[in-house]
Amino acid sequence: xxxxxxxxxxxxxxxxxxxxxxxxxxxxxxxxxxxRQTMMRxxxxxxxxxxxxxxxxxxxxxxxxxAKMPNASFSTLKIQPSEPRDSAVYFCASSLGTGIPLxxxxxxxxxxxxxxxx
Amino acid sequence: SQKIEQNSxxxxxxxxxxxxxxxxYTNYSPAYLQWYRQDPGRGPVFLLLIRxxxxxxxxxxxxxxFDTTLKQSLFHITASQPADxxxxxxxxxxxxxxxxxxxxxxxxxxx
Numbered sequence: 001x002x003x004x005x006x007x008x009x010x011x012x013x014x015x016x017x018x019x020x021x022x023x024x025x026x027x028x029x030x031x032x033x034x035x036r037q038t039m040m041r042x043x044x045x046x047x048x049x050x051x052x053x054x055x056x057x058x059x060x061x062x063x064x065x066x067a068k069m070p071n072a073s074f075s076t077l078k079i080q081p082s083e084p085r086d087s088a089v090y091f092c093a094s095s096l097g098t099g100i101p102l103x104x105x106x107x108x109x110x111x112x113x114x115x116x117x118x
Numbered sequence: 119s120q121k122i123e124q125n126s127x128x129x130x131x132x133x134x135x136x137x138x139x140x141x142x143y144t145n146y147s148p149a150y151l152q153w154y155r156q157d158p159g160r161g162p163v164f165l166l167l168i169r170x171x172x173x174x175x176x177x178x179x180x181x182x183x184f185d186t187t188l189k190q191s192l193f194h195i196t197a198s199q200p201a202d203x204x205x206x207x208x209x210x211x212x213x214x215x216x217x218x219x220x221x222x223x224x225x226x227x228x229x
Contacts, residue, residue: 004161042221043162043207056216091161103211104150109161 004110006092012116018080021113023092024073030097033107034067034077037089049075050097082117089114120145122210122220130226131198139193139223141208147186148210152217153193156205162219165206166193198227 005024013019025032033048047057052069060067064083069075079086089112099105121144131137141151149170154162168175168184168191175182181194195202205222212218 039221043219045216045218048216093161101149101211101214103214103217104167106164106167107162107217109163111159112161 004092004094004108006090006110006113008113009111010114010116012118013082014118015083016081017117018078019082019086019115019117021077021090021092021115023075023077023110025075025092025094026108027073028096029094029108031095031102031105032069032075033093033095034075035091035093035109037091037112038087043091046077079115082115084117087115087117120148120210120212120218122208122218124206124208124220124223126221126223128224128226130228133198133200133227133229135198137195137198137202137225137227139206139225141191141193141220143189143210147189148212150211150217151182151184151191152209152211153180153182153191154207154209154219156207156222162207195225200227200229203227 007022030051034046035043037043046059047067049069067077091109091112093107093109095105095107123142152167153165155165156162166175166177166182168182179196183192203226205224207219207222209217209219
């Protein structure tokens with residue numbers, strides 16, 4: 001298996017532009033997570049999905065952020081409009097969902113997208 | 119809210135020695151605690167999970183302890199090698215469905 005795939009690996013954009021990050025989870029995994037990592041705040045959970053349905057989006061910083069999962073093999077995280085403080089590495093992770101409880105599930109992370117907003 | 123404290127300073131250890139990393143938390147003891155490894159430019163990789171009723175867990179050269187009285191987990195790498203150099207993150211279960219991560223400790227194994 002190729003693991004979790006994210007694209008693009010690097011994105012540089014100007015303030016105010018729309019940014020779309022993409023993720024393909026591992027086939028057969030029921031859960032998908034979006035995280036953001038910065039030096040100041042570490043790795044923060046933004047949102048997670050179960051079987052394509054958003055379960056908890058309490059970590060999404062504000063309305064400028066939105067995430068979708070139209071099918072089991074694809075998810076997007078969109079920022080519109082982007083701001084310099086959104087600069088970070090964004091990770092997508094997936095898990096089987098067999099852990100009881102879910103917090104014991106092993107999460108498999110993608111390589112991340114490094115976003116720079118100028 | 120729960121806070122996780124990992125030493126933000128890098129840890130330098132001579133090859134062959136045991137490296138010990140610390141993870142402290144501030145509030146209630148989580149039911150589970152995980153350790154991940156992260157290499158530069160890559161996502162975290164799961165290493166070990168320990169439950170609150172387990173005092174110690176081992177996997178090859180790795181050992182994790184969990185002390186709910188001290189609110190602390192220790193992560194040990196024995197016979198350390200330069201290839202063990204990475205950032206190590208601890209993660210605590212929050213409720214049944216989520217985990218929160220510490221900021222990690224950078225480990226350098228010196229040849």
